[in-house]
Amino acid sequence: MEYSDRYMAFMGLAPKRIPHWEHWSCPDAETYLTGIDYYEHPRLCRLKMQELYPQLGLGVPATDDPIPRPKLDLVGQSSRVDEQGRHYVRWGDSETSMWDWGLFFKTPEDVFNFSPLKQGDFTNIPVVESRDYSDEEKLYQMYRRGYPEEWGDKAPEGSTASCGFYNTMFMWPLLTFGWKLFLETCLDPRFERIMDEFAEINRRVFRTFARLPVNFVICHDDIVTARGPVCSPKWMHKYIFPRYEEFWGMLKSAGKEVIFMVDGCIDAYADDIFACGARGIISEPYTNYKEIARKHKDCFLAGEGDNRILTRNIPEEIEAMVKSMVETAKMTGGYMMCIGNHIPWNVTPEGIKRYLDLSAELAHR
Numbered sequence: 001m002e003y004s005d006r007y008m009a010f011m012g013l014a015p016k017r018i019p020h021w022e023h024w025s026c027p028d029a030e031t032y033l034t035g036i037d038y039y040e041h042p043r044l045c046r047l048k049m050q051e052l053y054p055q056l057g058l059g060v061p062a063t064d065d066p067i068p069r070p071k072l073d074l075v076g077q078s079s080r081v082d083e084q085g086r087h088y089v090r091w092g093d094s095e096t097s098m099w100d101w102g103l104f105f106k107t108p109e110d111v112f113n114f115s116p117l118k119q120g121d122f123t124n125i126p127v128v129e130s131r132d133y134s135d136e137e138k139l140y141q142m143y144r145r146g147y148p149e150e151w152g153d154k155a156p157e158g159s160t161a162s163c164g165f166y167n168t169m170f171m172w173p174l175l176t177f178g179w180k181l182f183l184e185t186c187l188d189p190r191f192e193r194i195m196d197e198f199a200e201i202n203r204r205v206f207r208t209f210a211r212l213p214v215n216f217v218i219c220h221d222d223i224v225t226a227r228g229p230v231c232s233p234k235w236m237h238k239y240i241f242p243r244y245e246e247f248w249g250m251l252k253s254a255g256k257e258v259i260f261m262v263d264g265c266i267d268a269y270a271d272d273i274f275a276c277g278a279r280g281i282i283s284e285p286y287t288n289y290k291e292i293a294r295k296h297k298d299c300f301l302a303g304e305g306d307n308r309i310l311t312r313n314i315p316e317e318i319e320a321m322v323k324s325m326v327e328t329a330k331m332t333g334g335y336m337m338c339i340g341n342h343i344p345w346n347v348t349p350e351g352i353k354r355y356l357d358l359s360a361e362l363a364h365r
Contacts, residue, residue, distance in 0.1 A: 004160065005019040006336075009334050010216060011300075011333075012279070013333050016364055018335055020359070022338060023338075023342040024343050025344055026347055029352045029353075030045050033052060035048075036048055041064050042061045043064035070090055072088075090346070099128075101174070102178020105176070114194065116194065117197040120201075129167045140212075143212055144211075144212060147214070151213035155213040161214045161215055162218055164261075165202075168219040169221055169243045169244065172202075210251055216256065216258075217259070219247075219278075220262070223269060224263070224268065226263075226265055226284070227264075228264070236272070241276055245276040249277060251277075258277060259280050264283070266287050270296075274299065279300050281301060281303075284303050285339075287304075293328055294331065298334055299334055305321060305339035307341050308341075310347050313350050322337075322355065322358040322359055330365060337363050
């Protein structure tokens, strides 16, 4: 069977052409690359993008109805503040929404009095994965609707069909209580009961994923910042890594592979992520990808590219970055070209074009 380059990269099978996995939200670049106004003709623009850069895998709108230009562009501002004092900035073809982390919690006692399992239904609590977890079968049916009925309980061989979860474990308390209360309470012995209950919710999630017709599960947890770990190895080995090993073991037993997604610099915990059963990591350019590739044979890696280099748009610097990424790709059979810190609206279109064109020329084994 002939597999796609993307599937081969996920599995560490060293495709000749190194594929892309890009975090893409730069309308001005699409207009620049295609010569078609993204806002006036969104469908025609994306069809042209598909023709020119199929490796990006960008979706195409159903209609060519114009898209309103971002309000911040119209008023010539980079941010705005609403009547509640909440800040918004430009994002893609719109602007950021407000994520009210910890909205319902004011004190440490509020945290310790909370029961995730008793709550069960997080539909109206802003935790990204805001849905009802009280009924596992209903949870499964909700996810199952996203895949072809004829697949049954198994994705086709070689398919890159996947599902994903933002709150693999660490994000649950961070998003539920907010950064400040999370850090204020996470070392208290009473926090153990809360984490046990979040883990039980996630058992329902990962049992559900084990039943889905997918070959890959993207598990997200921002356990580090650009400077490294948030919590100590001791804390992580008590509350986080044993749960990863358990959840990912469920998926592995069902024939599925785990890709771990994390912002920041994952150097300190990369070995733990692989020890827990992940097939690979997608992160940001703060991470030492070559060191990971040396230690973990044919692991999947993505995110080494840096949008700051694209924005500076110095030809020699972009070429050096692409060549360095290809060098890493040749160290592991699992690698994707990826600007790990995103390609947002304000990255220089000329730099993006230079990166894509150089990748088309150089990103092969």
